[in-house]
Amino acid sequence: xxxxxxxxxxxxxxxxxxxxxxxxxxxxxxxxxxxxxxxxxxxxxxxxxxxxxxxxxxxxxxxxxxxxxxxxxxxxxxxxxxxxxxxxxxxxxxxxxxxxxxxxxxxxxxxxxxxxxxxxxxxxxxxxxxxxxxxxxxxxxxxxxxxxxxxxxxxxxxxxxxxxxxxxxxxxxxxxxxxxxxxxxxxxxxxxxxxxxxxxxxxxxxxxxxxxxxxxxxxxxxxxxxxxxxxxxxxxxxxxxxxxxxxxxxxxxxxxxxxxxxxxxxxxxxxxxxxxxxxxxxxxxxxxxxxxxxxxxxxxxxxxxxxxxxxxxxxxxxxxxxxxxxxxxxxxxxxxxxxxxxxxxxxxxxxxxxxxxxxxxxxxxx
Amino acid sequence: xxxxxxxxxxxxxxxxxxxxxxxxxxxxxxxxxxxxxxxxxxxxxxxxxxxxxxxxxxxxxxxxxxxxxxxxxxxxxxxxxxxxxxxxxxxxxxxxxxxxxxxxxxxxxxxxxxxxxxxxxxxxxxxxxxxxxxxxxxxxxxxxxxxxxxxxxxxxxxxxxxxxxxxxxxxxxxxxxxxxxxxxxxxxxxxxxxxxxxxxxxxxxxxxxxxxxxxxxxxx
Numbered sequence: 380x381x382x383x384x385x386x387x388x389x390x391x392x393x394x395x396x397x398x399x400x401x402x403x404x405x406x407x408x409x410x411x412x413x414x415x416x417x418x419x420x421x422x423x424x425x426x427x428x429x430x431x432x433x434x435x436x437x438x439x440x441x442x443x444x445x446x447x448x449x450x451x452x453x454x455x456x457x458x459x460x461x462x463x464x465x466x467x468x469x470x471x472x473x474x475x476x477x478x479x480x481x482x483x484x485x486x487x488x489x490x491x492x493x494x495x496x497x498x499x500x501x502x503x504x505x506x507x508x509x510x511x512x513x514x515x516x517x518x519x520x521x522x523x524x525x526x527x528x529x530x531x532x533x534x535x536x537x538x539x540x541x542x543x544x545x546x547x548x549x550x551x552x553x554x555x556x557x558x559x560x561x562x563x564x565x566x567x568x569x570x571x572x573x574x575x576x577x578x579x580x581x582x583x584x585x586x587x588x589x590x591x592x593x594x595x596x597x598x599x600x601x602x603x604x605x606x607x608x609x610x611x612x613x614x615x616x617x618x619x620x621x622x623x624x625x626x627x628x629x630x631x632x633x634x635x636x637x638x639x640x641x642x643x644x645x646x647x648x649x650x651x652x653x654x655x656x657x658x659x660x661x662x663x664x665x666x667x668x669x670x671x672x673x674x675x676x677x678x679x680x681x682x683x684x685x686x687x688x689x690x691x692x693x694x695x696x697x698x699x700x701x702x703x704x705x706x707x708x709x710x711x712x713x714x715x716x717x718x719x720x721x722x723x724x725x726x727x728x729x730x731x732x733x734x735x736x737x738x739x740x741x742x743x744x745x
Numbered sequence: 746x747x748x749x750x751x752x753x754x755x756x757x758x759x760x761x762x763x764x765x766x767x768x769x770x771x772x773x774x775x776x777x778x779x780x781x782x783x784x785x786x787x788x789x790x791x792x793x794x795x796x797x798x799x800x801x802x803x804x805x806x807x808x809x810x811x812x813x814x815x816x817x818x819x820x821x822x823x824x825x826x827x828x829x830x831x832x833x834x835x836x837x838x839x840x841x842x843x844x845x846x847x848x849x850x851x852x853x854x855x856x857x858x859x860x861x862x863x864x865x866x867x868x869x870x871x872x873x874x875x876x877x878x879x880x881x882x883x884x885x886x887x888x889x890x891x892x893x894x895x896x897x898x899x900x901x902x903x904x905x906x907x908x909x910x911x912x913x914x915x916x917x918x919x920x921x922x923x924x925x926x927x928x929x930x931x932x933x934x935x936x937x938x939x940x941x942x943x944x945x946x947x948x949x950x951x952x953x954x955x956x957x958x959x960x961x962x963x964x965x
Contacts, residue, residue, distance in 0.1 A: 431864050457867040470865040474883050483879075484869030531870065 382406045384535060388437035388447070390423055397591040399424045403569055405441070405534050410561055410568040412582035412599065414575070415614055420591040421571040425537045428569070429464045430457035441534065463528030463566070465538040469520050471512035471527075478508040481527045494530055501563060502526040517545045518553045522560070529564040536561070536568040542577060554580050575616045579603060587611050605733050609655055612735070618660040618694075618704035623734075625652050632676065632729050638701030643676040644732035651736035662731035663705035665695065666724040667715050676729035679703065683721045686712070699725055747940060749916050750924040757832070757907075757920060758900040761839045765847040765896045768840075770889070773851030774877075792849070794842045799905025806838045806910050835911035835918050842906045847896040854888015855881065887959060898951045902944065 382405040390397045397420035403411055413421040426432040428439060430446065433454065439447040446455040471480050478495060481504075485491035499505055502522045512520055521541065528536060541557060542550045558581055561568055572578050578585050579599050586596040587606075594614070595607040606612035612620050623635040623642070633646040637656050644656065670678060681699030688694075693712045695705045703725055717723070776787060794802055810817045810828040820828050828834040858881050866876040882889070904922040911918030913927060921944055928937035 429864075429868055431867070457864070458870045458872060460868075461870075462868065464865065464868040466861050466865060468861070470859065470861040472862060472865075472880060483866070484871060527869065 382442065384428070385438070385440040386424070386428065388424070388427055388434035388439060390420070390427060390432065390434045395420065395591045397423050399588070399593055401586055401593065401596055403535065403567065405567050408562055408565045408567055409584065410570055410582040411584040411586060412578035413569060413571045413586050413588060414578040415573065415588035415594075417573050419588045421573075421588050422539055424588075425464075425539055425569065425571050428460075428535075429462050429537055430455060430460050431464075461531075461534045463531065463533035463536045465521075465524050465528055465536065465541055467540045468544050469512075469524035471520060471524055473512055476509045476511060477504060477515070477523050480512065480523055481530055483527065484531045498526045498530045502560065517549055518556070521545070521553060521557070525557070525560055525564070529566060533566060536564070536566050538568055538570040540571055540573070541581075542572075542574070557581060575603065587614055589614055604659065604731075606657060606735070608735060609737075612655070612657045612733075617657045617733075618706070619656075619658040619702070621656045621701050622737075623654050623656045625650055625654055633734060635734065638699075640679055640700030642679070642727070642732060643729050644734050645729040646734055650734050653737050655735040655737055657733040657735065658703065658727060658731065660694065660704040660706035662727060663703065664726040665705055665707060665711075665715065665717070666726060667717075667721075668724070670724055670726060673726060674728070675726040677725075677727040677732070679725045679727070680722060681725055683717060683719050683723060686717065686719060697723070697725055747921075747924065747936075750919050750921045750940075751943075753832075753916065753918075754901055754920040754922075757835060757839055757903075758897045760836055761843055761900045762847075762893055762897045764836075764840050765843055766889075766893055769844070769847040769851050769892065769896075773848050773892075774855055774881075776848070777852045777855035792845045795845050799842060799903070800909055802842055803838060803906040803909025806834075806841060806906065810834060810837065810910070829910055830912045830914060830918060832911075832917060835907045835920075838906040838910040839900050839903055842903065843896045843899050846899045847892040850888045850892035850895060851885075852888075854885035854892070857888065858884045891955060891959065894951065894955050898948060902948060 384403040384405055386402070387400040388398070399420070413424060415421055423432060427434050427447070434447060434449065436449040437447070438445055438449065441460070444455070445451065445453045446460055447453065472483065475483065478499070481498060482491055482495040485494060499508060502525065504519065504522055504526065507515065507519065512523070515523065542554055545553055554577060561581065570577070570581050572581070582599055584597065585599045585602045587594045587602060589610055595602055595611045602611070603615050606615055606617060609620065621637045623637040626634045626636055626641070628634070628646070628649050631645065632643045633650055635642050635644060635654060635656060642656060664675070679699035681697035681703060683695060684698050684702070685696040686693060687696070688709060691709055693707055693709050695707060695717065697703045697705065705725060772791070776784065776791070807829055808814065810820070812818060812821050812827045817828055828837065862880050862884070863876055866880050867873070871879070902922055903920065904926070907918060907920055908923055913919050913923050919927070921940055925937050925940045928940065
């Protein structure tokens, strides 16, 4: 049994055509995030894999079995695909208890009952056996839905925005829990999400989608720090994306004029003359004065234009000859007594600056 | 006389309800789940008896089932009896006339079932028919029950169609509502009053039962 899912499909809607081509390993518990803004076609891809919607053309193959093949007219019913689907609002059966929800896809024999009992204990649902879904908290509902999908030992789990039904506080707590549960289930997963934090926390690989197309796929860490183009940089939420002009290469570093400043970025090969410079806010360190000697290649003096508090964090918008965003903790802001109008130094390592070459006629970044 | 008419009326209501449940559930499921462009035509045809005068429907049923019609002719050859002015005749008329009263609540019941629950069941390896029995029917139950009770209650009070298709034959086609008409024509107001009051109480009790049941099933 080959252990790879091959997806190469096209699904047409009046306002959007969705094309997706990727592979997902079915060995171990590796998770992939289908990541992109809402309406970009992620959920459609997931539903096509589950057999809940049929693509107009292309094929979906699990090992050497074709689940969909538009040329041969092959279609395997959703019941026979051995995938577990976690719906956005969980789709628990409201008229059944926790126990009956979880055991729904199994028989009624003792073996099935044992499997249900085991998974109830493992997913920390003990004591809730006879409750109905509406008597559970959001996090508990999610665990029941996941237990129901996992108990049949599917070959692949499909999760559609698994945390979107929860409020912000619960989401943070459940995110970690879900990651542990996925590892516990030891089943590979494909997770649809529009939240970059969810993508990074839950998945090893990321497939970035926008307007029906796959823009980039690769290891999560890599995609988020090295977006392939401007659209990906925007979707993965790189805070600072600025147009720059490469002045030259020196000691393996590219010297780039950005606005009124010059930054130095690590580049394996010389980029084109016109580039986009991407800097993630969490890679920017702030010093109240001149920092003295450091290993960082960029020390930019700038004025604080804005301070935006976001929960325990604070977003600092600087004018360093170009607008630069830094993300620091609220505690750090208090310690440094930062205020709008102050002048600070922003430190950025050359390796934290990602450079995307662009054609001369590319549009301005937004 | 009255007991005979009451028994006939109950028999008619019972068999109408049985047939409407058997025919109406698949039809309603089809209407509730398919997205054809011409579905509004089907819905309009199903709803027609609500606005159509019973005499109009009765007239067409009479024409369609009479011994000279293709259907009526075949039936005559097979059974040796005509359809009009028999119990079978009023049963067919009654089924057609009560179609919307059963099918529309059924459709409402099925439409209230979240599509994702059905898909979740499929994804858990459960077949379409078993999903219908284990998920759809239990969740659409209030709508199904309303349709069944409405069809039954509405058949009890039927007049126009029965009169057109069945005439007024005691023991064969004379239902309670036709009996009342007969009693008033004969100026026997005391008897008419008895029959009418019995029907009023019966219908009222039935409706009370429906609404009380609905409130218990779907607390406000």
